[in-house]
Amino acid sequence: MTLLPELAPLAWTTLGVAAVIVGFSKTALPGANTVSIAIFAAILPAKESTGALLVLLIVGDVFAVWAYRKHASWQTILRLAPAVVAGLALGAVFLAIADDGWVRRVIGAILLLVVAFTVWRRFFSVGRSEAGAGGLAGSVGYGSLAGFTTMVANAGGPVMSMYFLAAKFPVQAFLGTAAWFFAMINVAKLPFSFGLGLIDASSLALDLLLVPGVIIGAVLGRWIAVRLKQRVFEGAVLVVTVLAALYLVIF
Template identity: 65%
Template sequence: MSDLSWLAWSGLALAAVLVGFSKTALPGINTLSVAVFAAVLPARPSTGALLVLLLVGDAFALWTYRRHADWPTLIRMIPAVLVGLAAGGVFLAFAGDAVVRRVIGVLLLMLMGLTLWQRGRRPSDPGVPARSSWATAAGYGSLGGFTTMVANAGGPVMSMYFLAARFPVHAFLGTAAWFFATMNVLKLPVSIGLGLITPHILLLDLILVPGVVAGAFFGRWAARRIAQKTFDLAVVAVTILGALYLLI
């Protein structure tokens, strides 16, 4: 850590704030945090360091939105998510990092186009969730599990699913909170076993945790004031940014 410049520390601090903000206000923007951590730290340590901060953000998200989750949606997705996680592990064994990132970037852009097309052809009352079919839940769930396994990029995928379902802001954030908290807890023992989380990484995270807390509280404040249409547009914007980051 002593080798990090002030610019590197500034980038990590900003990324920590974005982690907290993404958990309580805008899921998907966390892809920018992934980019910063990967640019500042070596690839493997960056994954472990970010996972710990994500878990801290998950705790704030559950505290804030635990009563707003759409449980039927989550239950429908469980089998597909597990399949996606397994497929992601197999894919990582045979594909290089560059291929993985580009494949996910292309999938995100295609998924966003499909989501916006579905919303345009299926009118719905504002703020009223539209129940998805089992096939839709399976498709998004498996892709969400796949992307979170191979690139910590499940946020944009699940954001597109909740956007397609027309979830109101709090239901969107509550369902995302439970989904990602579960995913990150499942990944924790694997990361420890692979040596991605060490005492040095935990010390780094301890320094950055205040940024996550600040971002989480700011996100709570913003989520109470954001209009549904503005929220939907912001989700689309951060998904595009996430996809472009993975493609470049």
């Protein structure tokens, strides 16, 4: 008896594409993995999709941390930590009382507000520092939202993308800080996911087949990222985040 779910060939192909996007998002375009979230949720049962995707995200985190291990801003990560923990707790409470439809729409609405706020801040900030992210208030706001969204739907990437964008991080610092930030958060979520039954032998068997896709995406993303100009990178992050938010709100 196989542990793998019975899926049509098209479903397997689509999951493979989602795995490539996971790797690519980790090393080139944070936030793009929202597409993977949507694909997994459409093909697999909701709980199974969350657990299976978390494992693949951690595999992508490993490659991202290795690729950008020298470029993280630890001061930024430590500043965000308390708010992220509070957001994770709030997300757990929200999951206990909200249905799937409300979860998707609330996250989508939050992302749209974050994009609007980030774009506004960039017009009024000066210099290339974290002042553009709103200082302490920005750290609390973005951090709590990141914790909340990653807890309920593995969707914290777009929120933190907006924070790093508002802070005007160069590409390498952006990707390095995001890599370490989400690697630690995702590993911390593992015990809860196992305890809640979100990860089991079946989902791990599925992940084993999809890991090569994550690796391909991560290598491709790394190759592209070192060739991206800052303005192109920032524009791509904004576009991907807006599209992801609209998808969550509308569908």
